[in-house]
Amino acid sequence: MKRVVLLHNEQDKAQAMIPHGYTPILATTKEVFLDKVQQYKPDVCVILPSLFQGNPWDWLTEIHGKHVVIRPAEVQEYHLFLYLQRTFPDLIVVDPLLTELEIQQFLGHLLAEEPIADVQRPVPKTRAFVGTGGTGITTFLLLAAPWYAAQFPDKRILLVDMNEYKRDLSVALSAQPAQLSLMQAHLAKGNDRFTPFTVQHPTANNISVISAVKPWGSQEIATLMGVVRRHFDEVWFDVSRPSHVPRLLEEVDDIVYVVKPDAFCLEGMKSLIQYQDKAKVLITQFDDRYASVDEIRSFLQLSDVMGTIPYEYPLLPLKLEGGHIPLSKKMRKALEKLQWGIEGVQRTGYLRRWMAGWKR
Numbered sequence: 001m002k003r004v005v006l007l008h009n010e011q012d013k014a015q016a017m018i019p020h021g022y023t024p025i026l027a028t029t030k031e032v033f034l035d036k037v038q039q040y041k042p043d044v045c046v047i048l049p050s051l052f053q054g055n056p057w058d059w060l061t062e063i064h065g066k067h068v069v070i071r072p073a074e075v076q077e078y079h080l081f082l083y084l085q086r087t088f089p090d091l092i093v094v095d096p097l098l099t100e101l102e103i104q105q106f107l108g109h110l111l112a113e114e115p116i117a118d119v120q121r122p123v124p125k126t127r128a129f130v131g132t133g134g135t136g137i138t139t140f141l142l143l144a145a146p147w148y149a150a151q152f153p154d155k156r157i158l159l160v161d162m163n164e165y166k167r168d169l170s171v172a173l174s175a176q177p178a179q180l181s182l183m184q185a186h187l188a189k190g191n192d193r194f195t196p197f198t199v200q201h202p203t204a205n206n207i208s209v210i211s212a213v214k215p216w217g218s219q220e221i222a223t224l225m226g227v228v229r230r231h232f233d234e235v236w237f238d239v240s241r242p243s244h245v246p247r248l249l250e251e252v253d254d255i256v257y258v259v260k261p262d263a264f265c266l267e268g269m270k271s272l273i274q275y276q277d278k279a280k281v282l283i284t285q286f287d288d289r290y291a292s293v294d295e296i297r298s299f300l301q302l303s304d305v306m307g308t309i310p311y312e313y314p315l316l317p318l319k320l321e322g323g324h325i326p327l328s329k330k331m332r333k334a335l336e337k338l339q340w341g342i343e344g345v346q347r348t349g350y351l352r353r354w355m356a357g358w359k360r
Helices: 011-016 030-040 056-060 075-084 100-112 137-151 168-172 177-188 218-231 246-251 263-270 293-300 329-337 350-355
Strands: 003-007 023-027 044-047 067-070 091-093 125-130 157-161 207-211 234-240 254-259 279-286 305-310
Touching (some): 011 100, 044 100, 056 075, 091 177, 125 218, 137 207, 137 279, 137 329, 157 218, 168 207, 177 207, 177 218, 218 246, 254 293, 263 293, 279 293
Parallel strands (some): 003 023, 003 044, 067 091, 125 234, 125 254, 157 207, 157 234
């Protein structure tokens, strides 16, 4: 049985962090903790650093465990141990905002992890959704992701919120920024051989979500892409303005430029467009009485159009229910018509509408 040694002064909280089926070994002093580590050779050590006395550089060298997890109590401690990861790259520092239950889920994830085998499977699809702000990227992802997941129930889909201007996707789907800290040690040293810690979409079992709003380095992006490509079949990034993640646009397969059919948005988008060989345009709030797809395509000088999403009011927040927006017939039809670049999208014809009890 796998063992977890904890240095903690509150037994109830310590017990709450232990995944089911694992043996907790509790210590309340530094000396007892080090003895337990030496005696049991645990799979993971969880440390409340305030119970250690002295210089962290000194006592971290005394701890020999497969995984060493630091659970700071304060933000200052958190940043100190993030800095120490440069010297101790295997150190895992969890955000002080995480609850005991979230740490329990993470430890279960960490301890259950097996060596990752390189298996042959279809190449995953990665898409970055880019806009000028307020173009409806988050709304589109909330609409489209559950529908798309139902179309392809065997696909593992990941939504990544990298929108540094508005974290609406994370808020709507209850993805906490603190959870990114659980991957920080791996990302910092360029190790892509780990399982990402995600939360599940509230209404779709095959959708996972990561809140990944942070200053990203080029190497970290490359590492993250290696990880998500290994574990998911489709990865959608909510980026909005991409100036903070330029490496991401190099890495993804498709860049979907999301625009509204108004002059200010189109003019602003024109300056953002890069990598035309993998660029597509998605037009939201579209009404063909006032604009045409050909005009927008010509203005942006993009030949590949993913499609259009009709104008509907209201979409958010009045219709948001548990991270999911109920689809109208009009919106469902629009999603079916989009150029997803994949076969197998089921379109609702007359017979299926009749069988579902819809009126003509």
